[in-house]
Amino acid sequence: xxxxxxxxxxxxxxxxxxxxxxxxxxxxxxxxxxxxxxxxxxxxxxxxxxxxxxxxxxxxxxxxxxxxxxxxxxxxxxxxxxxxxxxxxxxxxxxxxxxxxxxxxxxxxxxxxxxxxxxxxxxxxxxxxxxxxxxxxxxxxxxxxxxxxxxxxxxxxxxxxxxxxxxxxxxxxxxxxxxxxxxxxxxxxxxxxxxxxxxxxxxxxxxxxxxxxxxxxxxxxxxxxxxxxxxxxxxxxxxxxxxxxxxxxxxxxxxxxxxxxxxxxxxxxxxxxxxxxxxxxxxxxxxxxxxxxxxxxxxxxxxxxxxxxxxxxxxxxxxxxxxxxxxxxxxxxxxxxxxxxxxxxxxxxxxxxxxxxxxxxxxxxxxxxxxxxxxxxxxxxxxxxxxxxxxxxxxxxxxxxxxxxxxxxxxxxxxxxxxxxxxxxxxxxxxxxxxxxxxxxxxxxxxxxxxxxxxxxxxxxxxxxxxxxxxxxxxxxxxxxxxxxxxxxxxxxxxxxxxxxxxxxxxxxxxxxxxxxxxxxxxxxxxxxxxxxxxxxxxxxxxxxxxxxxxxxxxxxxxxxxxxxxxxxxxxxxxxxxxxxxxxxxxxxxxxxxxxxxxxxxxxxxxxxxxxxxxxxxxxxxxxxxxxxxxxxxxxxxx
Amino acid sequence: xxxxxxxxxxxxxxxxxxxxxxxxxxxxxxxxxxxxxxxxxxxxxxxxxxxxxxxxxxxxxxxxxxxxxxxxxxxxxxxxxxxxxxxxxxxxxxxxxxxxxxxxxxxxxxxxxxxxxxxxxxxxxxxxxxxxxxxxxxxxxxxxxxxxxxxxxxxxx
Numbered sequence: 179x180x181x182x183x184x185x186x187x188x189x190x191x192x193x194x195x196x197x198x199x200x201x202x203x204x205x206x207x208x209x210x211x212x213x214x215x216x217x218x219x220x221x222x223x224x225x226x227x228x229x230x231x232x233x234x235x236x237x238x239x240x241x242x243x244x245x246x247x248x249x250x251x252x253x254x255x256x257x258x259x260x261x262x263x264x265x266x267x268x269x270x271x272x273x274x275x276x277x278x279x280x281x282x283x284x285x286x287x288x289x290x291x292x293x294x295x296x297x298x299x300x301x302x303x304x305x306x307x308x309x310x311x312x313x314x315x316x317x318x319x320x321x322x323x324x325x326x327x328x329x330x331x332x333x334x335x336x337x338x339x340x341x342x343x344x345x346x347x348x349x350x351x352x353x354x355x356x357x358x359x360x361x362x363x364x365x366x367x368x369x370x371x372x373x374x375x376x377x378x379x380x381x382x383x384x385x386x387x388x389x390x391x392x393x394x395x396x397x398x399x400x401x402x403x404x405x406x407x408x409x410x411x412x413x414x415x416x417x418x419x420x421x422x423x424x425x426x427x428x429x430x431x432x433x434x435x436x437x438x439x440x441x442x443x444x445x446x447x448x449x450x451x452x453x454x455x456x457x458x459x460x461x462x463x464x465x466x467x468x469x470x471x472x473x474x475x476x477x478x479x480x481x482x483x484x485x486x487x488x489x490x491x492x493x494x495x496x497x498x499x500x501x502x503x504x505x506x507x508x509x510x511x512x513x514x515x516x517x518x519x520x521x522x523x524x525x526x527x528x529x530x531x532x533x534x535x536x537x538x539x540x541x542x543x544x545x546x547x548x549x550x551x552x553x554x555x556x557x558x559x560x561x562x563x564x565x566x567x568x569x570x571x572x573x574x575x576x577x578x579x580x581x582x583x584x585x586x587x588x589x590x591x592x593x594x595x596x597x598x599x600x601x602x603x604x605x606x607x608x609x610x611x612x613x614x615x616x617x618x619x620x621x622x623x624x625x626x627x628x629x630x631x632x633x634x635x636x637x638x639x640x641x642x643x644x645x646x647x648x649x650x651x652x653x654x655x656x657x658x659x660x661x662x663x664x665x666x667x668x669x670x671x672x673x674x675x676x677x678x679x680x681x682x683x684x685x686x687x688x689x690x691x692x693x694x695x696x697x698x699x700x701x702x703x704x705x706x707x708x709x710x711x712x713x714x715x716x717x718x719x720x721x722x723x724x725x726x727x728x729x730x731x732x733x734x735x736x737x738x739x740x741x742x743x744x745x746x747x748x749x750x751x752x753x754x755x756x757x758x759x760x761x762x763x764x765x766x767x768x769x770x771x772x773x774x775x776x777x778x779x780x781x782x783x784x785x786x787x788x789x790x791x792x793x794x795x796x797x798x799x800x801x802x803x804x805x806x807x808x809x810x811x812x813x814x815x816x817x
Numbered sequence: 818x819x820x821x822x823x824x825x826x827x828x829x830x831x832x833x834x835x836x837x838x839x840x841x842x843x844x845x846x847x848x849x850x851x852x853x854x855x856x857x858x859x860x861x862x863x864x865x866x867x868x869x870x871x872x873x874x875x876x877x878x879x880x881x882x883x884x885x886x887x888x889x890x891x892x893x894x895x896x897x898x899x900x901x902x903x904x905x906x907x908x909x910x911x912x913x914x915x916x917x918x919x920x921x922x923x924x925x926x927x928x929x930x931x932x933x934x935x936x937x938x939x940x941x942x943x944x945x946x947x948x949x950x951x952x953x954x955x956x957x958x959x960x961x962x963x964x965x966x967x968x969x970x971x972x973x974x
Binding site: 413522527531534535538541542549559560561562563564566567570571574692693694696752753754755770773775776777779781782783 | 835846883
């Protein structure tokens, strides 16, 4: 009964989404206040029914109702309750329902905080969001219904993929989706502006906080995914250039470009059509990412659905959204020209460069992700493009971006006298270069041009970001109190610096070795000795494991003890590697059990990963910067 | 700057950036692009000898052989028509099993076997790399059809 209620609630939600998508847009076109007022109420109604539907599916999981096919395939009696709940979005159908839930929550929030906006405008925004909801609800109901029943009820479920039974992955998809879906709000704002034919600085002021919130969730979502891959996939990599990772990285790059371009549009009324194009692209790439993942079209660890009907539906939806938006753009963008000017050395120019480099980066990822598909379709052969290519290609836009970032954030709008900038920045620049040259040799005993450039870039960005907060805190002459938005920018950029430093050091000085190890034996890596003290049996709620007790010593002193496991999940009979990681601010020591080589000997992978925590820390600080920026007073008064 | 000059600057910079990016990435592409070569083609000698490529198929039952206490191991991979010996040193993925799908990156050694530097296995019960599935499917039908006529033999060099 409960699953049927869920199914039925979803159908009602579709009907309400249709009202929300059609009536307010007609109302805004005709200037009919009654029709426009449907927007908020229908959005709220849709949200309530989606919540009911989502709750029903969660209930089916918690109660282990295996008469529901989706539950039977992705849960099991012995599964801990928290993973029964996260299993709701552990596969295709439920993750779509989560997407819809988040989308309608965003819509209700937009309705709630847009009351001071012109009624035609907010009606159009909510209307466009309603149309997008219709697409996703139809997709779910027609091709991916999670409430379908089974004729024969199995006694126990097939269990959730063991890789997904992890706290990191329980919250990674919701955060990522909040980010993805959040770009639909920026998209809806862009479409509404084009329908209205009016895009002014106020528009950018409304759009900015929404975009920043979406961006900060996407940032955290991606960082969590990367962290999860690092400790749970078992082998210590933190980014694989897997198509699904790329699918989340492309909207992130476009979204990052968008929040910078919005800054110019808000402050100076420039880059208007460019901003619109970025808003369209960021959301289109989110949709494209969904298409790539859901259709199972690319070789990927995430490709859990291989169903042509689904792929075709999303492709059609993608086509309608992108082509529709671009046609509207082609008609309306030329009317949005502005005539303000700026000098060559000015914040505008630096933000323009930022945008160009970020878009090039997104284009590189796009090319590398879709090239294998194109080769296959043309019948040239089945290729794969490895991480080395991405790593090399990404240096091209990212290196100049990192170097210019430190200058750009201190440049003034309109025109910046070069001399002042030079005087302000020469000391941080010199310090950064000195550390860049010295640090690799002193701390890691090896030097290289690329490493020094990377370290210098990271330090340079960090120092440059600290400059204004430092001067403001010291109340130096000429320094002003920093508004939250400026402070947020400094914090976020400081995070970028940490991130750059972390990537540089871990890529250059990471040590990884596969060894055979017997109980009582030891492996030496980077001055640390990993000693396998014993192997023992361990047990979890739904798995059995062999656990190694490994002591890590440096110069005879105990640094840490880790317990790497090899787990066998009872239902799916899969083996899973649970790495033993001794984390520290300056390095991770990592050991994972491979396979048994006979008489108490195991193959192990041992790794030394210097500064790897800076990568995720940097990402979280970027997100924190976004959070500080949107708490700025001027956005509160705008709402 | 006037708006016209701004646009010129933007277009110019973007043009230069995109041109540079294209040249660099295409150059880098050559070395990092790995073709998937069906096992039968490799056995017939149709493979690039100067760079890495990927092979894939099923791990032949009973073919996994490892020196006790060492990381060196070998196995044979089949596309249901031909078999190719593969050698590998290191830690195997969790889901590496006899009779299951596998993809290996590497190249042909002087001894004529495939020297793998990376081994990938499927990540869950129901998933197989599409190119592996395709290369197997081709020969499954061939095998059933060929039983009567004795075709579908492996043509090695």
